[in-house]
Amino acid sequence: MIELIYKRKVNFYETDAQGIVHHSNYPRYFEEARGYYLEHIGFPYYKLREELRVDVVLLSLNVQYLKPVYFGEELEIRFSIIEKDKFFFKFRYEVFSNQELKTVGETKHCCLNRDTRKIIKIPQILYERMV
Amino acid sequence: MIELIYKRKVNFYETDAQGIVHHSNYPRYFEEARGYYLEHIGFPYYKLREELRVDVVLLSLNVQYLKPVYFGEELEIRFSIIEKDKFFFKFRYEVFSNQELKTVGETKHCCLNRDTRKIIKIPQILYERMV
């Protein structure tokens, strides 16, 4: 199992009038982390889209907001694939800041043929590298 | 139980390069729906924040993405409070478009004192109206 760490700072435009990161940004952070994963295994998402004509779509999203995150913090997202079969895969994410667990998330995905918009098996070359 | 319907169009800036509404917008739609709820029960969120010095925060989020939504569609979000105790409450949302169920979501919340950032009981006046 590959566990990766994706780091990124909080942008000011991601905060809200409560003074914290708005909750709708975490799904975006998770997407960034997945992009980093695909690069890491040698298959950046734009290649997947252009060369294999495959879209990765989100089927379900789950987020537990444990502690708020403030502007100026640097996030460390530790994440990995926790389930996988021929069609579906699941990521789990833990968002840390200052060594403290702030947020936990899970996302479930499948692949679509971009032209037909139909669900397809995870492309073999991708499947093998997703460990 | 109050079941409300919140309607809103999809904005072009909410779409992504897959040609569909990006998944991170649904938590924002849910937030808009809750704002509509608070207005409906006579307690718009800005009043809650300014007069009672109360913030409503998100503790957990759950979204099932059943079908994609495209630019030009008009969303109808049917939603209600499905659980409530002295401290916590949960909303459930069903997002329809063209009479078809597209997305289902749940959010769990509590109230904070804006000055101390501590969890407080749901203010009585709010609690009574949240049915």
Next chain:
Amino acid sequence: MIELIYKRKVNFYETDAQGIVHHSNYPRYFEEARGYYLEHIGFPYYKLREELRVDVVLLSLNVQYLKPVYFGEELEIRFSIIEKDKFFFKFRYEVFSNQELKTVGETKHCCLNRDTRKIIKIPQILYERMV
């Protein structure tokens, strides 16, 4: 000249940690206003995209931020086309809240053929209605 008024509330997720609407939302409000304009003249943008295979793109953007806008305010955007020739058109927007002018903006646009991504003349049927 058609001058339209587009109304919309500020969403909580559009605020930032300064407690005001983040500046990057105004270009989005302007886009919403243009969408309203196209509907008003009987040519909703999704139709333009799907039936005529035309994209409207932004060439330049200009915003003067005169006063901040806070959560809970209701915006009234008064806007119209202020310049037009066979290829280009310009909108001007005035964002009011509580009868006070908060923000002024201008955007310049042209049309693209969606398939070639080349600039084209404004489609005749659209050109005639854009007054």
Next chain:
Amino acid sequence: MIELIYKRKVNFYETDAQGIVHHSNYPRYFEEARGYYLEHIGFPYYKLREELRVDVVLLSLNVQYLKPVYFGEELEIRFSIIEKDKFFFKFRYEVFSNQELKTVGETKHCCLNRDTRKIIKIPQILYERMV
């Protein structure tokens, strides 16, 4: 004059159904670049906000969209302060991708006392470093 280069990748959630980066993201990229500038001169924005109780606000924004940017591109934003007096300062940004100039922008700012929300002179310590 300090000219800095701020690099960042395009996120998928920043694209729209035209398949390109949505125009409302550039003001956000500019904000990120300014954050990088403040760090570079030893004054990260969160310190400015918390230690000096100063907010930096946007007074005007100007963007020329020369060429579209696609998902998968890596942006290089070259930027610097092009005007400055005791109260106001202006940044100019050039966004490159694949060695090609895609977008040009300018932003004008001033500082506010966070408690009074009144315009103040640029704090001396900041003024001296902003070259």
